[in-house]
Amino acid sequence: MSDLSRNGHGPERYAARARAMLTDFPHEAAEKAAALIAACYEGGGKVLVCGNGGSAMEAQHLVAELVGKFERDRASLPALALHQNPASLTAVANDYGYDDAFAHQVEALGAPGDVLVAISTSGSSENVARAVLAAREKGLATVGYLGGGGNRLGPLMDVPVTIGAPDTATIQAGHLVLTHTICGLVEEALFSNKAVFVDRDGTLIVNRHYGSDPDRIELLDGVADGLRALRGAGYKLVLVSNQSGVARGYFDEAAIGRMHDRLQKMLDAHGAALDGLEYCPHHPEGEIFPYAVECACRKPAPGMLRRAARKHGLNLSASWMVGDIAADVEAGKRAGARTVLVGPEPSPLPPDFRAAGFREVVGHILGEGVGGGLGEKAGSAAGARL
Numbered sequence: 001m002s003d004l005s006r007n008g009h010g011p012e013r014y015a016a017r018a019r020a021m022l023t024d025f026p027h028e029a030a031e032k033a034a035a036l037i038a039a040c041y042e043g044g045g046k047v048l049v050c051g052n053g054g055s056a057m058e059a060q061h062l063v064a065e066l067v068g069k070f071e072r073d074r075a076s077l078p079a080l081a082l083h084q085n086p087a088s089l090t091a092v093a094n095d096y097g098y099d100d101a102f103a104h105q106v107e108a109l110g111a112p113g114d115v116l117v118a119i120s121t122s123g124s125s126e127n128v129a130r131a132v133l134a135a136r137e138k139g140l141a142t143v144g145y146l147g148g149g150g151n152r153l154g155p156l157m158d159v160p161v162t163i164g165a166p167d168t169a170t171i172q173a174g175h176l177v178l179t180h181t182i183c184g185l186v187e188e189a190l191f192s193n194k195a196v197f198v199d200r201d202g203t204l205i206v207n208r209h210y211g212s213d214p215d216r217i218e219l220l221d222g223v224a225d226g227l228r229a230l231r232g233a234g235y236k237l238v239l240v241s242n243q244s245g246v247a248r249g250y251f252d253e254a255a256i257g258r259m260h261d262r263l264q265k266m267l268d269a270h271g272a273a274l275d276g277l278e279y280c281p282h283h284p285e286g287e288i289f290p291y292a293v294e295c296a297c298r299k300p301a302p303g304m305l306r307r308a309a310r311k312h313g314l315n316l317s318a319s320w321m322v323g324d325i326a327a328d329v330e331a332g333k334r335a336g337a338r339t340v341l342v343g344p345e346p347s348p349l350p351p352d353f354r355a356a357g358f359r360e361v362v363g364h365i366l367g368e369g370v371g372g373g374l375g376e377k378a379g380s381a382a383g384a385r386l
């Protein structure tokens, strides 16, 4: 190391500043900010974010991680960056001045229970400060991504997170780490459950042609014990079933309700009741209004899995889809889950594992299958290839 770089004059000085900033990274404040945002989402709220220049890009970065995903496949989280509509931004700036450009949008879009994340490396941007005041007026909670000691904005915030660094670039680097910290903690808080999604006909029960008679439900071999074992291992159990017989006029939704009530009673007797039952009553070639439509829930679409993920706080990346046809495999993959195909049906998309029956499904998921618990890859390679 040259004397210049050791003294903070060489190209290493930027990394050295970032290292010093990370040493004093405000973990506790970041955790409080994440808890506030998680509570907002649990209450049905949304997150608004504002900042100027580089902070505007950081606002979009946070929004993208929340709306899309960070490290887990899971339900989408609502978030908006307040500069992302140029017409609104320029209209308000033109009519009222740039200092009010964000405040007007908080008034328009914010609701009590939402969170405003205000980003300012100086800790004192006027238009950001006005947005915070408008947010407090409307009953939003506020989180600050700040620098420069927090200055004016810090005392206005419910949770000010101040990056201790002397220069804008290093504060911005700290804000990026803050975004990832918050997103990781929010995902852990809201999407910690794992599930096994199970198809119904041909997977859990004997497949009868458009079956709707509760008296004819027959559990397949190994299903009751297998579901109980999965539940014991901490998996939520969620049925996801295409029931186009409704759209075709063969039976109505009340008949599905009777089927599922009986199925639940039968499983409950074995300590294996399901946590959720989702079904799709649609089919584009059906005849019954309003079911004869294309929809987002009929497998191979992943809509039922995504719906269940919202209801049960699921981490889809840690979940499994089990079914007996290719549409089950595709739906699972599109949702971000791993997949098991039971039985001999072909599938253009290869499942993660092929099983002869439900016992083998459960053995594989619990890591006890052929392959001796050496992990999914080993189990899959050694498992039955039908």
Ligand SMILES: [Zn+2]
Binding pocket: 280, 281, 282, 295, 296, 297, 298
């Ligand atoms: Zn549907």
